[in-house]
Amino acid sequence: MVASREALARLPDGGRFIALDSLRGVAALAVMLFHMGPFGWLGALPFLRNGWLMVDFFFVLSGFVIAASYGGRLAQGFSRRHFLALRLGRVVPLHLATVLAASAFEWFYVSGVLGEQARPWLFWRGVLLLDGFATGASNPYAPVSWSISVEIVLYAIAAVLFGTGRRGVAAALLLAGGCIAALTLEWNHPGLGRLLQRGVLGFALGVGCHWLHRSWHPRLGIGLLTLLEVACLATLVWLLAAMPLGNRTLLLTSPVFALTVLVFARDKGGISRLLQVRPLILLGTLSYSIYMLHMLLIRPLAKAGPELLRMLGRPDLVATQPRPSGLAILALGDGTAMAVSLVLIGLTIALSALSFRWLEEPARRWSRDHARRWGPAAAEREALTI
Structure with a gap:
């Protein structure tokens, strides 16, 4: 979920995966539009109404990228402790900043002005990254941090299992199989609920994708790759729009996400080349901030907007x-809603650019520099933070 162009350029296999990074940015915008609700022409598109499933794309891509950048290193003795410290240094600072900003709005406006009951236990559950162990993703104090909670669990699993040979593979398959069974049966209980199950399944598929990417090299021309890219994207759009199995459709979308990662990892098809334009590369670079920060704009507008309209004499x-759902509380008409949506997207990208420059990158450099001081091994000095 958190890769920069610079880091991808230094991957051990020589690949940059630019198309995948751009797709990550597009997926972050899809999640944002999902949270806006059926608001305007764009937000009302059927496949975006189920955009919550795009988070599973992040899990698959995370498994692929972590396997690419750390799998071989962990097998060669790279410190598990340093690996986890690098990952925490990458994702936690922005998580904490987001939770504090969201919580300030909840305490001072939602509770202080609107008079809604404060729920401090949700704040602590969010800030301590425990939302991933809950049965649902709703926490206004930490709007999307449940997935970061799940990611950290996945990093811990990777630290334990990467480089352990057949026993690690068997354990991973057992975990993934158990999650498939639980999702099929809709078994959702605190501690190992649906949120964590989705993460384990997606991450395992992503790791498997990287193994195929490294070990299987069929000769595919640009035409065939383009056809596969179009087929993957069309299938995903149809699945998200139709949701043929209801919420269990993620059992279909996750494998298609995995196939999409495998196809676009080649960076050679026609759609991949379209994804290599500078604006989309920038979108991919900012994807983590876009994902984390967008609710800081959407929720305040959804909560304060109705009160402002009533004050202006427009309760209609x-x-x-x-x-x-989301901004659909504002009955502004499709044209106006579309304009507001575009403004929000622009503001989110601008805010994300500031976040990337002043928070994400400094935090990554800090964690990488401290990892270098912790150990003299060459593998650790060259460690990536993606």
């Missing part, structure tokens, strides 16, 4: 349908 612009 506040939706009255039961429990409208």
